[in-house]
Amino acid sequence: MTNQFIPNFIKKRASLTPNREAIEFKGKTYTFSKLYDKSYQIAGQLSALGLKKGQYVGVLLNNHADTALIYVAFQLIGLRAVILNNRLTSAELAWQLKDSKAQFVVTEEEFSAKWHSIQESLPNLKGIVKEELVGSAFIAPIVVDEVNLEDVCTVMYTSGTTGHPKGVLQTYGNHWWSAVGSALNLGLSEKDCWLCAVPMFHISGYSILMRSLIYGMKIVILDSFDEKNTIQRIHSEKVTIMSVVATMLQRIVSELKDERLPVDFRCMLLGGGPAPKTLLEQCLTKQIPVFQTYGMTETASQIVTLAPEDSLKKLGSAGKPLFPSALKIINVNGREAEANEAGEIFVKGPNVTSGYLNRKEETEKQFAGQWFSTGDIGYVDEEGFLYVLDRRSDLIISGGENIYPAEIEGVLVSHPAITDAGVIGMKDEQWGEVPVAFVVTKDNNIQEELIHYCQQHLAKYKVPKQISFLDVMPRNAAKKIMRKELRKLLD
Amino acid sequence: MTNQFIPNFIKKRASLTPNREAIEFKGKTYTFSKLYDKSYQIAGQLSALGLKKGQYVGVLLNNHADTALIYVAFQLIGLRAVILNNRLTSAELAWQLKDSKAQFVVTEEEFSAKWHSIQESLPNLKGIVKEELVGSAFIAPIVVDEVNLEDVCTVMYTSGTTGHPKGVLQTYGNHWWSAVGSALNLGLSEKDCWLCAVPMFHISGYSILMRSLIYGMKIVILDSFDEKNTIQRIHSEKVTIMSVVATMLQRIVSELKDERLPVDFRCMLLGGGPAPKTLLEQCLTKQIPVFQTYGMTETASQIVTLAPEDSLKKLGSAGKPLFPSALKIINVNGREAEANEAGEIFVKGPNVTSGYLNRKEETEKQFAGQWFSTGDIGYVDEEGFLYVLDRRSDLIISGGENIYPAEIEGVLVSHPAITDAGVIGMKDEQWGEVPVAFVVTKDNNIQEELIHYCQQHLAKYKVPKQISFLDVMPRNAAKKIMRKELRKLLD
Numbered sequence: 001m002t003n004q005f006i007p008n009f010i011k012k013r014a015s016l017t018p019n020r021e022a023i024e025f026k027g028k029t030y031t032f033s034k035l036y037d038k039s040y041q042i043a044g045q046l047s048a049l050g051l052k053k054g055q056y057v058g059v060l061l062n063n064h065a066d067t068a069l070i071y072v073a074f075q076l077i078g079l080r081a082v083i084l085n086n087r088l089t090s091a092e093l094a095w096q097l098k099d100s101k102a103q104f105v106v107t108e109e110e111f112s113a114k115w116h117s118i119q120e121s122l123p124n125l126k127g128i129v130k131e132e133l134v135g136s137a138f139i140a141p142i143v144v145d146e147v148n149l150e151d152v153c154t155v156m157y158t159s160g161t162t163g164h165p166k167g168v169l170q171t172y173g174n175h176w177w178s179a180v181g182s183a184l185n186l187g188l189s190e191k192d193c194w195l196c197a198v199p200m201f202h203i204s205g206y207s208i209l210m211r212s213l214i215y216g217m218k219i220v221i222l223d224s225f226d227e228k229n230t231i232q233r234i235h236s237e238k239v240t241i242m243s244v245v246a247t248m249l250q251r252i253v254s255e256l257k258d259e260r261l262p263v264d265f266r267c268m269l270l271g272g273g274p275a276p277k278t279l280l281e282q283c284l285t286k287q288i289p290v291f292q293t294y295g296m297t298e299t300a301s302q303i304v305t306l307a308p309e310d311s312l313k314k315l316g317s318a319g320k321p322l323f324p325s326a327l328k329i330i331n332v333n334g335r336e337a338e339a340n341e342a343g344e345i346f347v348k349g350p351n352v353t354s355g356y357l358n359r360k361e362e363t364e365k366q367f368a369g370q371w372f373s374t375g376d377i378g379y380v381d382e383e384g385f386l387y388v389l390d391r392r393s394d395l396i397i398s399g400g401e402n403i404y405p406a407e408i409e410g411v412l413v414s415h416p417a418i419t420d421a422g423v424i425g426m427k428d429e430q431w432g433e434v435p436v437a438f439v440v441t442k443d444n445n446i447q448e449e450l451i452h453y454c455q456q457h458l459a460k461y462k463v464p465k466q467i468s469f470l471d472v473m474p475r476n477a478a479k480k481i482m483r484k485e486l487r488k489l490l491d
Numbered sequence: 492m493t494n495q496f497i498p499n500f501i502k503k504r505a506s507l508t509p510n511r512e513a514i515e516f517k518g519k520t521y522t523f524s525k526l527y528d529k530s531y532q533i534a535g536q537l538s539a540l541g542l543k544k545g546q547y548v549g550v551l552l553n554n555h556a557d558t559a560l561i562y563v564a565f566q567l568i569g570l571r572a573v574i575l576n577n578r579l580t581s582a583e584l585a586w587q588l589k590d591s592k593a594q595f596v597v598t599e600e601e602f603s604a605k606w607h608s609i610q611e612s613l614p615n616l617k618g619i620v621k622e623e624l625v626g627s628a629f630i631a632p633i634v635v636d637e638v639n640l641e642d643v644c645t646v647m648y649t650s651g652t653t654g655h656p657k658g659v660l661q662t663y664g665n666h667w668w669s670a671v672g673s674a675l676n677l678g679l680s681e682k683d684c685w686l687c688a689v690p691m692f693h694i695s696g697y698s699i700l701m702r703s704l705i706y707g708m709k710i711v712i713l714d715s716f717d718e719k720n721t722i723q724r725i726h727s728e729k730v731t732i733m734s735v736v737a738t739m740l741q742r743i744v745s746e747l748k749d750e751r752l753p754v755d756f757r758c759m760l761l762g763g764g765p766a767p768k769t770l771l772e773q774c775l776t777k778q779i780p781v782f783q784t785y786g787m788t789e790t791a792s793q794i795v796t797l798a799p800e801d802s803l804k805k806l807g808s809a810g811k812p813l814f815p816s817a818l819k820i821i822n823v824n825g826r827e828a829e830a831n832e833a834g835e836i837f838v839k840g841p842n843v844t845s846g847y848l849n850r851k852e853e854t855e856k857q858f859a860g861q862w863f864s865t866g867d868i869g870y871v872d873e874e875g876f877l878y879v880l881d882r883r884s885d886l887i888i889s890g891g892e893n894i895y896p897a898e899i900e901g902v903l904v905s906h907p908a909i910t911d912a913g914v915i916g917m918k919d920e921q922w923g924e925v926p927v928a929f930v931v932t933k934d935n936n937i938q939e940e941l942i943h944y945c946q947q948h949l950a951k952y953k954v955p956k957q958i959s960f961l962d963v964m965p966r967n968a969a970k971k972i973m974r975k976e977l978r979k980l981l982d
Contacts (some may be wrong), residue, residue, distance in 0.1 A: 001890055006815045006840070006841060007814070007815070007816075008887065012814055013814075015811060015875055016676075016811055017800065109792045183675070183679060184674070184679070184705065187678075188674060188678045189679075189680065214814070215675065216675070294764070307508060309508065309510070320506060323498070323504075323507065324498070325498075326637075370496075423749050
C-alpha cells in the first residue's frame with residue numbers, strides 16, 4: 001500500500017499556513033492563501049485555453065511575482081513547464097521549443113519581438129501572453145489533488161557549453177528531495193526568508209520557489225540583481241538566506257565596504273562553480289556566513305553543501321553530499337579515486353534527474369547505473385569533503401599536466417586591479433595546450449605586473465602565456481563564463 | 492532511473508556531522524561518530540551469531556543508550572526489529588514472538604525470568620543477551636550502504652484493546668517521511684535537543700531516535716519518566732522538545748508550581764489521546780508551549796500536529812495533517828463528514844504502514860484504497876483542524892447519543908481532588924449503555940460532590956451513573972487507560 005503520491009504542494013501549504021507570507025515582490029506581498037487563490041485563477045484560465053495535465057508548455061518570462069504565480073498554476077493542474085532562459089536568441093528558443101514538442105508558450109509583452117520571430121519558424125506554436133492570464137475572469141480548473149513524485153514538473157535546458165542543449169527532466173520528487181535535503185543541512189525556522197535575486201528560469205531560482213511551498217517560507221523576488229538594492233532588501237525584508245554565484249557575491253562584498261549584514265542573515269549559499277579563495281577570505285573578514293555548494297540543473301539545485309559547523313574549517317570546499325544523496329570520484333583509470341586524487345564527479349540520489357526529454361540514448365550515456373556523470377572535476381579529501389576544480393570540458397592539458405582554469409582565474413581576480421578574469425586553453429605545438437587569460441581591469445598597463453603576480457602564486461606551467469584585456473567578461477544568465485566566446489577571440 | 496534508495500541513516504549521519512552529540516544517557520554522551528562505531532561493532536557481533544539481512548529479530552530491552560545502539564546496529568545490517576513491550580507478560584511476549592516467526596531475541600539480564608518462561612513455550616527461539624553484544628571483540632559486518640525506503644525497519648505490535656495484537660510493519664520510508672513531515676511543521680535547529688522519556692519500544696520513543704539520525708539532533712534518553720528528573724534534565728541538557736502524554740504533562744505541570752521551563756524549550760509534543768482542556772489551560776498559564784498531536788503505531792508517530800501559529804487559537808485541536816499526509820472523516824452513513832460532524836478518522840500518506848505482518852486479510856480490512864481506517868473518532872472544523880474525540884471502540888452509545896469517555900474524564904480530572912479518571916460504558920436496560928467512572932483521589936468522601944460537579948459541566952446523559960474509587964488507574968506502557976481492566980471491575 002506504499003505510494004509515490006503526496007498532496008499538491010501549494011494546495012497543502014495554503015491549507016497548513018494560509019496566513020504566512022509567501023512571496024514579496026516590489027513591495028507587494030502574497031500570503032500562501034493569496035498565492036493559492038491567484039494561481040487557482042490562472043490555472044482556470046490555462047484550462048479554458050485548452051491546456052491539459054501532462055502537456056509540456058513553454059514559459060518565457062522575467063523574474064516577477066506573476067512568474068511565480070504561473071509556475072504554481074502549472075503545478076496545480078499538472079502542466080509541465082519547459083522553462084526558457086529569456087536571454088537566449090529567438091533561434092535558440094525556437095530550437096528548445098521544437099525539441100520539447102511544446103504546443104503552447106506562456107510569455108509576456110516584453111518578449112513580443114522574440115515571440116514573433118519564434119512563431120515564424122514554429123507557426124503551429126500557440127502563444128499566451130501573461131497579461132491575459134493574470135487578473136482575468138474566474139473559471140474553475142481541475143486541480144491535481146495529489147502529485148505523483150515521479151511526474152515531471154519542470155524541464156530546463158542545460159546551457160550546453162558543448163554540443164546541443166538537452167532538456168533536463170525535473171520531477172516533483174527531484175524538487176521535493178532537494179528541498180528536504182537542504183533543510184536537513186541548513187535547518188529550518190519560521191523566521192526564514194530566502195532572497196531570490198537569481199533567475200527563476202534557472203534551477204537556482206526555481207528551487208527557491210519550491211522551498212517556499214514545501215517549507216512555508218517567505219521569499220523575496222528581485223527582477224534583477226543589483227548589489228545596492230540587494231543589501232537594502234536584506235535589511236528591510238529581514239532576509240536570512242540568499243543564493244548567489246561568485247560574481248554577485250564579489251559585488252556585494254565590494255558594496256558593503258565596512259558595513260555588516262544583519263545578524264539574522266544566516267546563509268549566503270554560494271553556487272555556480274568554484275569560488276576564488278580571496279573572495280571567501282574577504283567574506284570571512286566581513287562575517288558573511290558563506291556556505292559553498294555544488295549542484296546543477298540535473299540535481300534540481302544543491303547536491304553537495306558545506307554544513308554550518310564546517311564552513312570555516314573547510315574554506316573552499318563544497319562540503320558533503322546532502323543526506324539523501326551520494327557522490328564518488330572516478331579517476332582517469334576509471335576507478336574510484338583515493339582521497340585528494342582528482343577525477344570526474346559522479347552523483348546519485350532522489351534529487352537527480354531521471355534523464356533528458358526525448359533523449360533516451362544521451363540519458364543512458366550520462367548514467368553509469370544510478371550514478372550520474374557530471375562532467376565536473378574534483379576531489380574528496382580524507383574527511384570526505386568535496387573540492388570542485390573545474391568543468392571537465394574546460395580542463396587544459398599542458399605537457400601532460402592538468403590545469404584548472406578556475407584556479408588561475410582565482411589568482412587573477414585576487415589582484416586588486418582585476419575585477420574579472422577568464423582562462424582557456426590555446427593550442428600549442430610544444431605543450432599541446434597552454435593557458436591564456438582574459439581580464440577586465442581599468443588599468444590596461446599591468447600586463448607585465450600580472451604575469452609577475454601569477455609567477456609568484458602559480459606553478460610555472462600554469463602561468464598564462466598571454467593576457468588580453470576585455471571591457472566586460474562574456475557570462476551567461478547563470479553568470480558562468482562563456483568560454484566558447486573567449487575561444488572565438490583567439491581565432 | 493528513479494529509485495527508492497537513500498544512504499543508510501547512521502552511516503550518512505556519521506559522515507555528515509561526526510562530532511555532533513547524538514545521544515545522552517545518564518551523563519554519558521555519544522557523538523554520531525561514536526554511535527556509528529559502537530553500532531558497527533554490535534552489528535559485527537550480531538552477524539557473527541548468524542543473524543542476516545531481512546530477518547525478523549525480537550528486541551526485549553529497557554530504555555537506555557545500549558538499546559539505541561542495538562536498534563541502530565539492526566539498521567546497519569538490515570535486521571528487522573520486532574520491538575517488544577517489556578511490560579507484557581511472558582505469555583503475551585511469546586505470542587508476539589511466535590506470530591512474528593522471529594528466530595532470535597535480543598534481551599538483557601533484567602528480563603531473564605521472562606525470557607526463560609518464553610523459552611519454555613518457544614524452545615527453538617534463540618536468545619542473545621545484550622551484555623554479550625556491547626563491548627565485545629570486533630568482527631566486521633556487511634553493512635547495508637543504501638536502504639530501500641520500502642524495506643521493513645521495525646515491527647511493533649498494537650496494544651490490542653480489542654482482539655489479538657497485530658504486528659505493524661514500519662518501513663524506513665515510513666520513519667523517514669514521519670521525521671521529515673515533523674521537521675517541516677516544527678522547524679529544525681542545530682540547537683535542538685529532544686528528550687525521550689517515553690519507551691523506545693513505542694513509536695513515540697523509537698521515532699525520536701530516528702529523528703536524531705535524520706536531523707543530526709541530540710536526544711536525551713531517560714530510563715523511566717519522573718517529573719522531578721525530567722524538569723532538571725530539561726534545564727541541564729538544554730532540551731528544546733519533549734514528547735509526552737497527558738498524564739506525564741499533568742505531573743510536570745504540578746511539579747513546576749511557579750517555576751518556568753527555560754525559554755529555549757520550544758515544544759511539548761502532546762500525544763497519546765485527547766487531552767483534558769483544563770490541562771491545556773494550565774500549560775497556557777505556565778507558558779509551556781504545548782503542541783497537540785495525533786498519531787499511532789500505524790502512522791510511525793505523528794500524522795496530525797498543531798502548527799506553532801495555531802497552538803493558542805486552536806486549543807484542544809490536534810492540528811492539521813503534516814505536509815506529506817492527509818485525513819478525512821467518514822460519518823455513520825459512510826460519507827465524508829461535513830465540518831464539525833463527528834465520524835471515523837481515516838488517514839493517508841507515505842508515513843502510513845503498508846500493513847500488518849503476516850496478516851494480508853486484516854490489512855485489507857483496515858484499508859479503503861490508500862486510506863487507513865484508524866478506529867478513532869473525531870471531527871474537523873471549518874478551517875480544517877482535527878479534534879479527536881475518542882477511540883471508536885471506547886465510544887458509549889446511550890439512548891442513541893454518542894458519549895466520548897475522554898470528555899467525561901477531562902471534566903473529572905479538572906476537579907482539584909481528582910488525580911486520575913477513567914470512564915467506560917455499562918450495560919443498561921433502559922439506555923443500552925450508561926457511563927460509569929473510576930477515579931483516583933485521596934478523598935473518598937466526595938462521590939456526591941463529584942456527581943454535582945459533573946452535572947454542572949456535562950449534559951445529563953453524560954453524567955456518570957456510578958463513581959468508583961481506585962488506588963491507581965490501570966494504564967499500559969503508553970500510559971493509555973486499559974479499559975479492559977476497568978470492565979473487569981464491573982463484572
